[in-house]
Amino acid sequence: MALSKKKAQKEISKHTLQAESIFKASMKEEGYRCTRERLVVFREIYASNNHLDADEIFVRLKKKGASISRATVYHTLDLLFKFHLVNKIDLGHKHTHYEKSYGVDNHLHIICEQCDRVIEVHSSELNEILEKLCKKNGFTLGSFSLQVFAECREETEHHRCKLKPRDSTRTSER
Ligand SMILES: [Zn+2]
Numbered sequence: 457m458a459l460s461k462k463k464a465q466k467e468i469s470k471h472t473l474q475a476e477s478i479f480k481a482s483m484k485e486e487g488y489r490c491t492r493e494r495l496v497v498f499r500e501i502y503a504s505n506n507h508l509d510a511d512e513i514f515v516r517l518k519k520k521g522a523s524i525s526r527a528t529v530y531h532t533l534d535l536l537f538k539f540h541l542v543n544k545i546d547l548g549h550k551h552t553h554y555e556k557s558y559g560v561d562n563h564l565h566i567i568c569e570q571c572d573r574v575i576e577v578h579s580s581e582l583n584e585i586l587e588k589l590c591k592k593n594g595f596t597l598g599s600f601s602l603q604v605f606a607e608c609r610e611e612t613e614h615h616r617c618k619l620k621p622r623d624s625t626r627t628s629e630r
């Protein structure tokens with residue numbers, strides 16, 4: 457177990473290094489300066505397995521003492537999207553979330569409309585269906601990042617959907 461986790465981490469860092477060299481080469485090719493700030497944004501998003509919005513990234517970097525502006529974070533995310541290094545996802549908030557995409561399999565996000573819980577689902581069947589649909593319409597499937605809005609019913613030690621009445625707090629919430 458520990459070994460496979462270690463291996464997984466190694467894989468991730470390999471992909472991160474590859475993605476970073478693609479980012480640098482793409483900036484060079486398109487005439488963008490490869491600034492430290494841009495690399496800092498890149499590394500922050502590639503170090504995370506979460507879906508982050510621009511503000512979260514900005515706040516995280518500020519906490520780490522980076523001197524960076526919000527505008528630079530936004531601009532860098534646009535660049536990363538342009539170079540196919542991040543996906544934009546709509547989690548049902550008013551703003552866009554981002555996730556790294558290089559070395560990450562296409563997946564589906566299932567989002568709870570009540571409590572905002574997000575899970576990622578990888579499915580080869582889904583891949584096949586989308587491939588077929590694209591082909592049928594004269595396209596070749598590229599990458600995808602899908603969102604489905606649903607209601608979670610799961611109740612675990614760590615998670616309880618926000619709207620599920622919790623006996624002890626029910627009266628105080630109403
Ligand atoms: Zn995702």
Ligand SMILES: [Zn+2]
Binds near residue numbers: 572573607609618
């Ligand atoms: Zn929920």
